[in-house]
Amino acid sequence: MIGMNEKFADIHYSLDRCEKCGKCISQCPVLKIPEGKAKEFMEQLSQGIWVAEVLERCTGCMSCDAICPNDAGPYGLLLRHYEERYRKSGIPQVFLNATPVRNGPNIWRTTRRFFSEDEKRNVVAWSKIPVNDEVLFLGCNQRLDPFIADSPIFDGIEIFTDPRECCGEPYMRLGLLDEARKRARSLSLRFKQAGIKKVITFCPACQNMMQNLSPEILGVSYDVEVTGAVDWLSSRIENQEMGNSLRGKTVTIQDPCHATGLGEETVIKVREILKKAGLNIIEMETHGTRAECCGLSAAVSRYRLSDVIGTGLKRAKQAELTGADLTCAWCNGCYITLNMFRLAYPFTPPIFHLVEILELAGGMTSKRRMPARAAQLLAAASGSLFLDGFRFRKVHLE
Numbered sequence: 001m002i003g004m005n006e007k008f009a010d011i012h013y014s015l016d017r018c019e020k021c022g023k024c025i026s027q028c029p030v031l032k033i034p035e036g037k038a039k040e041f042m043e044q045l046s047q048g049i050w051v052a053e054v055l056e057r058c059t060g061c062m063s064c065d066a067i068c069p070n071d072a073g074p075y076g077l078l079l080r081h082y083e084e085r086y087r088k089s090g091i092p093q094v095f096l097n098a099t100p101v102r103n104g105p106n107i108w109r110t111t112r113r114f115f116s117e118d119e120k121r122n123v124v125a126w127s128k129i130p131v132n133d134e135v136l137f138l139g140c141n142q143r144l145d146p147f148i149a150d151s152p153i154f155d156g157i158e159i160f161t162d163p164r165e166c167c168g169e170p171y172m173r174l175g176l177l178d179e180a181r182k183r184a185r186s187l188s189l190r191f192k193q194a195g196i197k198k199v200i201t202f203c204p205a206c207q208n209m210m211q212n213l214s215p216e217i218l219g220v221s222y223d224v225e226v227t228g229a230v231d232w233l234s235s236r237i238e239n240q241e242m243g244n245s246l247r248g249k250t251v252t253i254q255d256p257c258h259a260t261g262l263g264e265e266t267v268i269k270v271r272e273i274l275k276k277a278g279l280n281i282i283e284m285e286t287h288g289t290r291a292e293c294c295g296l297s298a299a300v301s302r303y304r305l306s307d308v309i310g311t312g313l314k315r316a317k318q319a320e321l322t323g324a325d326l327t328c329a330w331c332n333g334c335y336i337t338l339n340m341f342r343l344a345y346p347f348t349p350p351i352f353h354l355v356e357i358l359e360l361a362g363g364m365t366s367k368r369r370m371p372a373r374a375a376q377l378l379a380a381a382s383g384s385l386f387l388d389g390f391r392f393r394k395v396h397l398e
């Protein structure tokens, strides 16, 4: 047990606002803990007690933050427990393959060999110091599929990325809060050094980190104006005529965990964009700010691949049950993960990124390289695990 009051006071979870009503975990789409037990568990969690029924089943969808009537940020409480676990016993070494800024092998390094020539050229060009003070920023996720940002939709906007930088999100999810803080500080400084004043974030995770989670959980503020890709795309297409290529088709939507922090306004904008593209929306059982995880963040609770597979398959089946023609992902992480699952479970409606849907609706040619990249990513993930020796012993970040 840890001394909660001093240790947990500095994070997003607010002890002051939490009434231990238990709604967050009783209405959680995954845990569904009975009300009486939920109150008891929240009391224990806020006292620093490890409650396995919550912490080892949570899939990290962050819906609890949207459920809490007092805006107490219960997901931050869970993260703080994961941080404590990391401090005490580290993380399995194989998980270091999922940390984007690392000297050793990781999935980013082993994926590069699959890049097409244009992707290689683009990453080099986008890594240069930008000429303008407004950029489309690509985080670590888009460095796994750089083709996704090489779209006429972004004509006229300078693209910037830096393979040595990351907003800190993957580290924060693993409970490595000190490392996440270090990454956020480094990226914020990089923007400053590069003279960047306005950032359009391709990834909703970067947006939520820069606008909400970095200042609230990590205590790092960005000295730049941040606009999410959904807001930017929404105004970009405002006066644009769409073609008929998708008209009348149906789509279901994979809302990411970061939708919770970005709020209903962003969730609604995604739907307005899809309707403008001519699509009819069929919602999954859980959606919007209460959507379930694509599978990616489910690894953290027990470090088990079976949790990732179970969570991803559940989501894939929810998409299948809608009977929609397409699945739209507006988070590149969800887009990659669901496409990887689709290799094994082909019943999910084909997964398109929102950008690809706009390309098709606007009569542009879409590269649509993802199904192949999903297979390459699986190979890259296995490759980096082999290079790392499949070490499950627990380590701390060097």
Ligand code: SF4
Pocket: 017, 018, 019, 020, 021, 022, 023, 024, 025, 042, 067, 068, 069, 070, 071, 072, 073, 074
């Ligand atoms: S975090 Fe919010 S929903 Fe959860 S117990 Fe506290 S007040 Fe209730």
Ligand code: SF4
Pocket: 024, 025, 028, 029, 030, 031, 057, 058, 059, 060, 061, 062, 063, 064, 065, 075
């Ligand atoms: S993050 Fe998701 S799965 Fe975890 S407790 Fe919150 S709502 Fe439940």
